Amino acid sequence: MIPQETIRTAGLTRAFGGKEALSDLTLSLSAGEVCGVLGPNGAGKTTLLKLIAGLLRPTAGRASVCGFDSVRQQDDVLRHLGLLIETPVFYDHLCAQENLALHLAYMGTAGVVDDALARVGLSDVGEQPVGQFSLGMRQRLALARATVHRPAVLLLDEPLNGLDPIAVRDMRTLFRSFAADGMSVMLSSHILGEVEQTADRVIVLSQGKLAAAAQIDALRAAHPHDLEDHLIKLMNGGSSCRN
Ligand SMILES: Nc1ncnc2c1ncn2[C@@H]1O[C@H](COP(=O)(O)OP(=O)(O)O)[C@@H](O)[C@H]1O
Ligand SMILES: [Mg+2]
Known part of the structure; x- marks a missing residue:
């Protein structure tokens, strides 16, 4: 093939x-x-x-x-495409789920927020404000955001x-x-x-x-x-x- x-x-x-x-x-x-x-x-x-x-x-x-x-x-x-090009910016007072939901609404694309968070190991903290996240967690959330619409290319x-x-x-x-x-x-x-x-x-x-x-x-x-x-x-x- x-x-x-x-x-x-x-x-x-x-x-x-x-x-x-x-x-x-x-x-x-x-x-x-x-x-x-x-x-x-x-x-x-x-x-x-x-x-x-x-x-x-x-x-x-x-x-x-x-x-x-x-x-x-x-x-x-x-x-x-999923893009991670600049330092990711989030709404720090909103939780991870809300940040991803807002992103999907803004982009006008379909995606499943819970699946994207599970994929990067953030399910347990999906309801925590992103302002409390470590740098590593923020980067994983950025990856969840970049892939929530299941792009072919990252x-x-x-x-x-x-x-x-x-x-x-x-x-x-x-x-x-x-x-x-x-x-x-x-x-x-x-x-x-x-x-x-x-x-x-x-x-x-x-x-x-x-x-x-x-x-x-x-x-x-x-x-x-x-x-x-x-x-x-x-x-x-x-x-x-x-x-
Ligand atoms: N917007 C820009 N205006 C002027 N020069 C730029 C601009 N963006 C990049 N460059 C120049 O292009 C070259 C390559 O930059 P870049 O692609 O950012 O390199 P890298 O990401 O490998 O560090 C550098 O010399 C940089 O100064
Ligand atoms: Mg560069």
Whole structure:
């Protein structure tokens, strides 16, 4: 069976003030796949995710989600996407259930709040004000909000920043469980270990350009002792063969 393609970009390019933040990026992602976007600060990770979501317009090239063009069909794109791009904002005086119900009403989409909360392990605290939540709980609630409409694709921009090790582990398990359900997950990070332990495949960005794209297993096999050095070199613009 050919895996269903969910994200496709072709020659995707975005410049700010004449300087390219993302250059000529062509990639595709399949249902059920977790793709890590690895790169140092300023490499173009957020720009890539925003272009896929249609939150930025490309200077050249295009992106699509489930066959819908990210610029011309942004409403369709957003229906198929779960987004975690900026620090999530909630109504702190309202409970988790109310926050998700308001989100669904605002978006005009269908979804089951209790299921979404159960999925991220927040059923027991669904009636507590979100202002009482820890950072890890807020991030899990953000994930519940991003997935309450059961999107085909989840875009996560540095979703593990600032979390303690237990919360990082819990989030990673959740990303994998969404992928096991057939969702495509694209997550960015500047931390190698986060990508290596979460993703099936990694793309490395360096100054807006694709420095490498490879399956994590293939990378590990090719660099059993120096994977970290190898990826750091790529992130800093060093050359490498592609797997
Ligand atoms: N709105 C903007 N205006 C001007 N420059 C921007 C804007 N957004 C991003 N950039 C620039 O584009 C480059 C890539 O940024 P970004 O995609 O945020 O990188 P990353 O997420 O990998 O840290 C950086 O040089 C950044 O300064
Ligand atoms: Mg960023």
